[in-house]
Amino acid sequence: SVSAEPISVDSESHEPLPVFPKTDDQLRRIKASIKDNFLFRDLDEEQETGVLNAMQETHTTGGQVVIRQGDLGDFFYVVESGLLHVFIRKDPAPGWANSSRTPPVPAWQEQDPSLHAEFGKLVQECKPGSSFGELALMYGHPRAATVVAIESSTLWSLDRITFRTIILKAAHRRRTMYEHFLSTVPLLSSLSATERSKIADALVSTVYRDGEAVVRQGEMGDTFFFVEEGEATVTKTHEGDDGELVVGHLTRGDYFGELSLLKSAPRAATVSAIQRGAGSTLPKLKVAALDAQAFTRLLGPLREIMERNAGTYGNYGSPYSH
Ligand code: 1OR
Structure with a gap:
């Protein structure tokens, strides 16, 4: 029943809505x-x-x-x-x-x-x-x-x-809000408005505390994410090294989590909410997630673009190199 058919929202009634008292x-x-x-x-x-x-x-x-x-x-x-x-x-x-x-x-x-x-x-x-x-x-x-x-x-x-x-x-307002956000995401610029609408209906947002991890290197993952607000850091530990290396920085409109889904491989890096300095006006990290099924169904056509983009992550020190 999740479909991107247009929903007509009317202001059909100014009468008070029914109230049935409840225990x-x-x-x-x-x-x-x-x-x-x-x-x-x-x-x-x-x-x-x-x-x-x-x-x-x-x-x-x-x-x-x-x-x-x-x-x-x-x-x-x-x-x-x-x-x-x-x-x-x-x-x-x-x-x-x-x-x-x-x-x-x-x-x-x-x-x-x-x-x-x-x-x-x-x-x-x-x-x-x-x-x-x-x-x-x-x-x-x-x-x-x-x-x-x-x-x-x-x-x-x-x-x-x-x-x-x-x-x-409420569903209409939510869809409009996500459609607006998705229209600013470069990855999706080749999609039609209807295709973006379907993605909008499938997204679920979560806000993270500073420093909190969204995905962790080495874990299996079945979720794909867009950065909706705030910023995230991408870190990676290399075998033999202690400590994490910061290998990337993600801001509004960026995406992550695609590689695990495309390759059925463990997460290649950790992505966490940035530590905001005192007095920073940056909002907390908010990401919009798609589950594996929706990812395959809705973003399958973009697979090649994502694979091409992954090639530009770089080699040494890249979040996704092995
Ligand atoms: P409704 O207002 O039309 C019947 O009243 C309800 O059955 C319908 O809303 C849905 O909530 C529910 N196709 C159509 N309606 C379905 C379906 C369905 N499944 C549940 N309903 N399917 C498509 C089959 C070709 C099954 C989808 C898995």
Whole structure:
């Protein structure tokens, strides 16, 4: 569901958003359920309070249809407990109904042929901590799939207006902020705005304390980074030497961590947040990270450029020489 399709954010309502009072226990359970959810990642405190207020606890029994493909979208759901299955039915091709051949059913769908027959192909499972039902609310399309609780489940539902007013707006602001940053990164200058948008959606930022290491020489790594704010030093220890040699300096718009991913090799150097002098106005080091999967999918086309750039790291004393 992570896509760079344009999201239209409207100021559709000036009415107050719904407030359903909650116990401390309910608030704790919602917070635990949204903790690792990408859609809630960039809410500030006020936005989070608005979302928590508007959520409603919902219980389903096993077999209950929560969303039906083709319907209009009204709610978005977060799963606290239980298990749901997502099915998609393609409209049968013309003449299909008259054909005597039945399409083969994959072994893993044989367990519940009745759900398969009614709702189509099983495409996804929704476990605790996941969410579903966002697409219709984001894009104004009919529901793209049918979602069935296959066990009794506890869900938190969020109405369309609150979803659009708070979550979509925050997602939009986050995307715009990263798009702006990425448009200044030299490595990405050959990409289209849409390609940069996809990268924007996949980034996760972290701020580091002075001196703190982001990656350490010798460790295996599966993350790629852009420097968003502040500065970093690249250091390397050579066999036989004691002490570290400073071999590089990274500033806003630079990237690092690509070599481990390109070569499946351990980190060739340590990259850490610079020690800022007293009275320095430089912000703390902030990096935006891409995981290995996103790196391969989104930056794969830039592999040659990165390999070429790595050649200019230099030889002796280079962060990446062996
Ligand atoms: P919705 O509002 O359209 C159905 O209501 C929800 O099912 C949908 O939002 C998503 O949250 C969820 N394709 C479409 N919808 C999916 C998919 C999906 N998986 C979960 N949903 N997949 C594409 C299959 C070709 C599966 C992706 C792994």
